[in-house]
Amino acid sequence: MESNNNTGRFKGCIPSYGDADLCAAIMDTNRENWQRPDIVGKLITQPGMTVVDLGAGTGYFVDLFSKKLPEGKIIALDPEPSLITWMEERKNRGSMDNVSIHKITENDPGLDQLNVEIDILFVGYTYFHFNTPVRYFREKIYPYIQNKTVVAIADMAPVPGQVRHTVSSEQVIMEMVKAGFELTDEPTTCYDQYLLVFKKVPQKYVSE
Numbered sequence: 001m002e003s004n005n006n007t008g009r010f011k012g013c014i015p016s017y018g019d020a021d022l023c024a025a026i027m028d029t030n031r032e033n034w035q036r037p038d039i040v041g042k043l044i045t046q047p048g049m050t051v052v053d054l055g056a057g058t059g060y061f062v063d064l065f066s067k068k069l070p071e072g073k074i075i076a077l078d079p080e081p082s083l084i085t086w087m088e089e090r091k092n093r094g095s096m097d098n099v100s101i102h103k104i105t106e107n108d109p110g111l112d113q114l115n116v117e118i119d120i121l122f123v124g125y126t127y128f129h130f131n132t133p134v135r136y137f138r139e140k141i142y143p144y145i146q147n148k149t150v151v152a153i154a155d156m157a158p159v160p161g162q163v164r165h166t167v168s169s170e171q172v173i174m175e176m177v178k179a180g181f182e183l184t185d186e187p188t189t190c191y192d193q194y195l196l197v198f199k200k201v202p203q204k205y206v207s208e
Helices: 020-027 039-043 060-068 081-092 133-144 169-178
Strands: 050-054 073-078 099-103 120-124 150-156 181-185 193-200
Touching: 039 060, 039 120, 039 150, 039 193, 050 060, 060 073, 060 120, 073 081, 081 099, 133 169, 150 169, 169 181, 169 193
Parallel strands: 050 073, 050 120, 073 099, 120 150
Antiparallel strands: 150 193, 181 193
């Protein structure tokens, strides 16, 4: 995962993730009105699931998964120290009891250190940060998840006339296929957002 100084994969402005207070104020205010919290329910198929939120940010979706899966295990991963601190404080305020929070590096999510079987790997509205997504998902994700693992990527779709950080669903699908994954579902969300569900294809890679 690349930091948000990356200009090659998206357009538009996002708040500095070094300032967690500002990031939360901008991104979490009335978030349920513009970012679809119902996608969490589309992904949960049974109680007790283990969910990894890659690029968890302020913990918005972590909190939603935690509430929907009280018997489950939620693992929040993020490279930004300020956001890790923010999520830890959020947890200490009494929510997210079934959540563990881990600081990762921008280029390695450390899945090999988790020692868990992952049911859902969630990438929520952060895919545009990956500067080399094929290599990242092929080398850092594919070897460390199970065949059953659902890789769910949710993001904003490009909208003509609007300047914002986006990667089209078509591009995500193309890159994930090259990384060794197949699209298994594309649940309907709304016109300006998408949810793509992938699983890995055993030992299948496509040259970049």
